[in-house]
Amino acid sequence: MKTYKMSNVSPDMSFLEMMDVLNSKIISEGKEDPVAFDHDCREGICGMCSMFINGQAHGPDRLVTTCQLHMRKFKDGDTIVVEPFRANAFPVIKDLVVDRSAFDRIQQAGGFISINTSGNTQDANSIPIEKDDADKSFDAATCIGCGACVASCKNASAMLFVSAKVSQYALLPQGKVESKQRVLNMVKQMDDEGFGNCTNTGACEVECPKGISLKNVARMNSEYLSSTLKP
Amino acid sequence: MFKLFNSSLVKKYAMAISGLFLILFLFQHFTINLTSVFSEKVFNSISHFMGNNPIVQFILQPILIFGVVFHFVMGMVLDYQNRKSRSVKYYYVKGSSNSSWMSRNMILSGIVVLLFMFLHFYDFWIPEMNYKYVEVNPLDPDRYYFEMTHKFESPIRVSLYSFSFLFLGLHLLHGFNSSFQSVGVNNKYILSIRGLTKLFAIGVPLGFVFIALFHFTNSI
Ligand code: SF4
Ligand code: FES
Numbered sequence: 001m002k003t004y005k006m007s008n009v010s011p012d013m014s015f016l017e018m019m020d021v022l023n024s025k026i027i028s029e030g031k032e033d034p035v036a037f038d039h040d041c042r043e044g045i046c047g048m049c050s051m052f053i054n055g056q057a058h059g060p061d062r063l064v065t066t067c068q069l070h071m072r073k074f075k076d077g078d079t080i081v082v083e084p085f086r087a088n089a090f091p092v093i094k095d096l097v098v099d100r101s102a103f104d105r106i107q108q109a110g111g112f113i114s115i116n117t118s119g120n121t122q123d124a125n126s127i128p129i130e131k132d133d134a135d136k137s138f139d140a141a142t143c144i145g146c147g148a149c150v151a152s153c154k155n156a157s158a159m160l161f162v163s164a165k166v167s168q169y170a171l172l173p174q175g176k177v178e179s180k181q182r183v184l185n186m187v188k189q190m191d192d193e194g195f196g197n198c199t200n201t202g203a204c205e206v207e208c209p210k211g212i213s214l215k216n217v218a219r220m221n222s223e224y225l226s227s228t229l230k231p
Numbered sequence: 232m233f234k235l236f237n238s239s240l241v242k243k244y245a246m247a248i249s250g251l252f253l254i255l256f257l258f259q260h261f262t263i264n265l266t267s268v269f270s271e272k273v274f275n276s277i278s279h280f281m282g283n284n285p286i287v288q289f290i291l292q293p294i295l296i297f298g299v300v301f302h303f304v305m306g307m308v309l310d311y312q313n314r315k316s317r318s319v320k321y322y323y324v325k326g327s328s329n330s331s332w333m334s335r336n337m338i339l340s341g342i343v344v345l346l347f348m349f350l351h352f353y354d355f356w357i358p359e360m361n362y363k364y365v366e367v368n369p370l371d372p373d374r375y376y377f378e379m380t381h382k383f384e385s386p387i388r389v390s391l392y393s394f395s396f397l398f399l400g401l402h403l404l405h406g407f408n409s410s411f412q413s414v415g416v417n418n419k420y421i422l423s424i425r426g427l428t429k430l431f432a433i434g435v436p437l438g439f440v441f442i443a444l445f446h447f448t449n450s451i
Binding site for chain 2: 001052054055056060081083086087088089092152154155156157159187188190191194195196197198199200201202203206207214215217218219220221222223224225228
């Protein structure tokens with residue numbers, strides 16, 4: 001654990017901009033390496049920025065990623081505790097950078113729809129989908145794979161992420177075809193990666209920057225149950 | 232069969248279903264106990280029936296014991312695995328910002344209930360088994376009310392029971408509606424399920440405490 005003192009932090013800065021200022025200070029002093037952290041889009045869509053800030057994934061604000069968190073959420077003189085996302089399935093690479101490729105492997109296990117590319121593929125727009133289902137599927141699809149759900153869960157469970165991916169396909173006619181195998185494969189991969197078991201604390205839903213609902217977890221639970229009973 | 236339990240979701244269903252089963256049993260136990268407040272005769276006759284009916288004794292009772300043991304063992308296994316899935320802990324976690332105390336401390340409330348059950352078995356179940364199957368005493372359909380009220384003459388026992396029921400309530404406050412979520416029910420009925428959870432998780436333990444206090448005050 002290391003403590004850095006920062007001055008001239010504008011309340012309008014994002015948390016990552018504050019980290020940039022810190023790193024340029026460290027670099028100009030030339031005594032140690034800058035603090036490594038993940039980032040990419042810096043507008044809340046890529047899910048790359050992580051960090052566990054003052055005991056919460058992505059800090060104290062709701063429905064935001066760390067890049068969308070502003071320094072006005074803290075008071076002058078505060079000591080801010082910053083840690084990497086911690087879970088055995090997310091090994092720390094360096095400082096605040098963690099390896100979330102477990103999510104990629106879960107996605108590869110079933111988070112897709114197989115489409116025939118023979119040239120006779122049906123135009124997706126010609127398949128009617130109920131508005132309600134389309135909306136729910138879209139809501140699930142807004143998951144950016146950031147891993148805040150895992151980081152916040154006291155069990156380091158990845159259920160919210162996996163359930164969002166399962167739901168986004170299971171609700172659409174295109175995804176229904178492979179839905180049984182998909183849920184079994186994705187849950188198996190999730191378990192193989194070493195994530196913990198869900199105990200319905202609901203911390204994931206509260207900390208998710210995209211507001212993914214626990215209803216998706218219930219949907220996955222029932223999908224998995226019916227796929228196990230009637231494979 | 233055991234391979235099935237490698238799946239985190241199968242473990243979740245097992246926890247939920249055994250929990251719901253225990254909730255049903257608890258309600259049944261509560262209803263029977265409540266009769267003791269109104270009528271010694273009714274309490275005695277139900278207790279006599281439960282204690283001597285072969286279906287209750289040799290089929291339902293073993294299923295119940297299995298359910299209790301299963302729920303506890305599974306809960307411990309889950310807790311152990313979950314702790315293991317984050318071997319490097321956070322320096323600072325603000326758990327209260329995103330989840331209820333009850334949901335984060337099911338193992339604690341569960342262990343208190345487990346300890347209570349040892350006491351409860353020691354108080355009632357072991358003497359009962361001894362009376363019936365070891366000493367093989369003659370049937371006495373009128374003994375139950377007295378045996379029970381006699382136990383609640385002790386203020387220490389009444390306090391221990393009340394303390395345990397507080398934890399049972401906390402356990403139920405999370406466990407009841409959580410079981411429904413686990414088996415995939417989170418639909419338009421979820422608000423009613425949450426309401427029912429509060430009613431049950433507060434009402435039933437409070438009812439048990441009331442029964443204990445009722446017999447205690449009657450004894451002084
Ligand atoms: S469910 Fe939410 S918290 Fe979890 S990975 Fe997706 S966006 Fe991030
Ligand atoms: S950097 Fe892309 S979501 Fe934060």
